[in-house]
Amino acid sequence: xHTATITKRNVLRFIxxxxxxxxxxxxxxxxxxxxxxxxxxxxxxxxxxxSDQYINWLIPGILVQSAAFGATATAMGLTEDLTTxxxxxxxxxxxxxxxxxxxxxxxxLVRNTFVFSLMLAVGYLMGWRFEQGFWKMAVxxxxxxxxxxxxxxxxxxxxxxxxxxxxxxxxGFLPIFPLVFASxxxxxxxxxxxxxxxxxxxxxxxxxxxxxxxxxxxxxALGFLGLDQGTLILQSLAWIVVIIAVFAPLSVRQxxxxxx
Amino acid sequence: xxxxxxxNIVKTFGDIHALDDVSIEFEEGIVYGLLGPNGAxxxxxxxxxxxxxxxxxGSASVAGVDVVNDPVGARHKIxxxxxxxxxxxxxxxRENVEMVGRLYNLGKAEARSRAADVLERINLxxxxxxxxxxxxxxxxxxxxxxxxxxxxxxVLFLDEPTTGVDLASRLSLWDLIEELVEGxxxxxxxxxxxxxxxxxADRIAVIDHGKLIAEGTPDxxxxxxxxDVVEIHVRDEDKFNxxxxxxxxxxEDPKVEGxxxxxxxxDGSRTLTAVVxxxxxxxxxxxxxxxxxxxxxxxxxxxxxxxxxxxxxxxxARSRRRGGS
Numbered sequence: 001x002h003t004a005t006i007t008k009r010n011v012l013r014f015i016x017x018x019x020x021x022x023x024x025x026x027x028x029x030x031x032x033x034x035x036x037x038x039x040x041x042x043x044x045x046x047x048x049x050x051s052d053q054y055i056n057w058l059i060p061g062i063l064v065q066s067a068a069f070g071a072t073a074t075a076m077g078l079t080e081d082l083t084t085x086x087x088x089x090x091x092x093x094x095x096x097x098x099x100x101x102x103x104x105x106x107x108x109l110v111r112n113t114f115v116f117s118l119m120l121a122v123g124y125l126m127g128w129r130f131e132q133g134f135w136k137m138a139v140x141x142x143x144x145x146x147x148x149x150x151x152x153x154x155x156x157x158x159x160x161x162x163x164x165x166x167x168x169x170x171x172g173f174l175p176i177f178p179l180v181f182a183s184x185x186x187x188x189x190x191x192x193x194x195x196x197x198x199x200x201x202x203x204x205x206x207x208x209x210x211x212x213x214x215x216x217x218x219x220x221a222l223g224f225l226g227l228d229q230g231t232l233i234l235q236s237l238a239w240i241v242v243i244i245a246v247f248a249p250l251s252v253r254q255x256x257x258x259x260x
Numbered sequence: 261x262x263x264x265x266x267x268n269i270v271k272t273f274g275d276i277h278a279l280d281d282v283s284i285e286f287e288e289g290i291v292y293g294l295l296g297p298n299g300a301x302x303x304x305x306x307x308x309x310x311x312x313x314x315x316x317x318g319s320a321s322v323a324g325v326d327v328v329n330d331p332v333g334a335r336h337k338i339x340x341x342x343x344x345x346x347x348x349x350x351x352x353x354r355e356n357v358e359m360v361g362r363l364y365n366l367g368k369a370e371a372r373s374r375a376a377d378v379l380e381r382i383n384l385x386x387x388x389x390x391x392x393x394x395x396x397x398x399x400x401x402x403x404x405x406x407x408x409x410x411x412x413x414x415v416l417f418l419d420e421p422t423t424g425v426d427l428a429s430r431l432s433l434w435d436l437i438e439e440l441v442e443g444x445x446x447x448x449x450x451x452x453x454x455x456x457x458x459x460x461a462d463r464i465a466v467i468d469h470g471k472l473i474a475e476g477t478p479d480x481x482x483x484x485x486x487x488d489v490v491e492i493h494v495r496d497e498d499k500f501n502x503x504x505x506x507x508x509x510x511x512e513d514p515k516v517e518g519x520x521x522x523x524x525x526x527d528g529s530r531t532l533t534a535v536v537x538x539x540x541x542x543x544x545x546x547x548x549x550x551x552x553x554x555x556x557x558x559x560x561x562x563x564x565x566x567x568x569x570x571x572x573x574x575x576x577a578r579s580r581r582r583g584g585s
Contacts, residue, residue: 005362009348016350016391089346092310093411094335095363259312 006103028066059123060212061185067148072172075159079168105152112148131218140215147208150240153247160254204239211236263288263446269318278304280470293461294450301470302450310340323414339408339416345400354388364411398429418449491522493548505538
């Protein structure tokens, strides 16, 4: 119940703080427009003709990308709460200790749900279609959400390890950039040099992006693209579980250390 | 049952003895003031008593609950307003108070009605539905206070409630705090201002470098100081003569600090008049002469032989006292 109160408080901040609202909504849409219209024409994705518009390649990936970028807000928000005495106030209340962290990661989940829906709506206007029916798309949506949730725990650990919100943002983006750009979000990994390809193919962002993609592109394209739905879903879930299993306890430990 | 009890609390941070064998206790229903300069250990003691910090040794209990061994139980009994108002800028005043109410385990409806009550009592009912970012500093402090009240705590802890607050807000905060206590809440407040401790507290403990150096009612404490002080500022060449003149009037030796001489003025303005006459007959024209109330420095000079803060910090402390930020 306390978690719900804290989640609500965090979600309200996303809506009412102009910079946060902008960062969560406008920025992902800009990325979508940028990559589709500026780069899209020059990228060959290997999808068979007829459904080879870049937008169809991009949309699954961009859900994952917006979740990753948006997670930096978790880091910054936690650092800010720590430095402004808000967490002290919470700690002197008979409030469940876990509520601070779970309230923040859950708020991220709520935010991502809205942001994803927005991206899909904009994507639809730009020509994106989900070719395997609603439920498969919903599963893809869910996988992306779960990945975003697991990533929030990574960012929580980062936010608790630094001293200022600005440092949290910088530290957050450090791992995010290579993970997002050296992945299959924007381009097929086969187009990368061998050394980069090795990294890109095994890292979780590629796996998750490919999973979502495998649930949205036409079934005929799966063979061409080398995507096996079942395997990919399992791999994504495995990554999600591992990430949470590592970073949730780590965050809790960091939290205890940060509050002395 | 004592509202608050601490026995031999020790807390060290590296080389710094923040709390050095601190033992205090007081009963329910009173206001207990902890008086001391910056760095004396006031905030550290509050953090121990509000379960935010574990002491290295010693024990403490609030409303009968051991804060070290049962912090969760203790939290149900306390309310804390720290030095910096920890209110959420982007929620309305009402939302802030309701949120804290929910975190005290009140049901939705109860949180809402208690919030309305409390907002009414602190005169924020009109602004309750505006976001806190539109509030003035004084309003934020009042809201902070309101959030501590919504849980109806047994013991309320206020850490420097009026430091950095302008004079008008300070006076209204004092009124508010007095009203609060009328309802029977026990209050531990920390402050750097003797005036504040004097006005609000039933008993005062003076703390310096982590040690308790005095305890008593405000009158007892001021009795040690002998009340008001006459302070004069003279030129170098007049210093010796001025010292002589003052020694004739005062029961004790005047205190000297550079070109500033001061004596206790138990008779208030009569002492002032006597000083003026004495200086006049000695043909000394002081650069400045004033009758002023004792400050924390005077308390410390009397109790410890040194001032509360070193010279460098004085400027900061002075500007703070004048209500600067």
